[in-house]
Amino acid sequence: MVTSSGRSQAGWRYRPSNTFQSRKTRPHPSHHVMCDRRLTFLRTLSTWSTFGKGWERRVEGVRATAIAMAGGNSPVIGGIVPSVDYTTVKKGSQGIWVRKLQEALEIQVDGKFGKDTEAVLKAWQQAHGLEPDGIAGRTTYRSLCLLA
Numbered sequence: 001m002v003t004s005s006g007r008s009q010a011g012w013r014y015r016p017s018n019t020f021q022s023r024k025t026r027p028h029p030s031h032h033v034m035c036d037r038r039l040t041f042l043r044t045l046s047t048w049s050t051f052g053k054g055w056e057r058r059v060e061g062v063r064a065t066a067i068a069m070a071g072g073n074s075p076v077i078g079g080i081v082p083s084v085d086y087t088t089v090k091k092g093s094q095g096i097w098v099r100k101l102q103e104a105l106e107i108q109v110d111g112k113f114g115k116d117t118e119a120v121l122k123a124w125q126q127a128h129g130l131e132p133d134g135i136a137g138r139t140t141y142r143s144l145c146l147l148a
Helices: 030-043 048-069 096-104 115-127 138-143
Strands: none
16 A cells, blocks of 8 residues: 555655756666565556546656656656646636546546536545535545545
8 A cells, every 4th residue: 555655554655856966867677676665566456447547547657757756758647747736626616636636537628617527526436435515625636546
């Protein structure tokens, strides 16, 4: 299980800044090895079918951040880059966080939080053990791996 600090029960903690001598050096392959090993471990867990998509997105976000910190070109994974800032959204909201939510839920992206987005979000929240209130805030975003 991965805690909110990024540490797993196995004690794994990845700090991209520890991997590189400086931002001007090329990324060392060790960050790829660490991310690959983490994904291999996560895929062995019985909860992979439920949380795997989010975990994979989060590990790939760590990989992209490591590459960016080393001054390399980091690909955007699935169009979603984890953030530390967020805006709580609900039915009637519009904007970038509605778009991010719709992308993460794999529904039509129009940036407008309407009844369809609300219905899919409530179903997703229910299926993942969250309060199905139709409001996307910190807990929902973290579950979708939209927050770093």
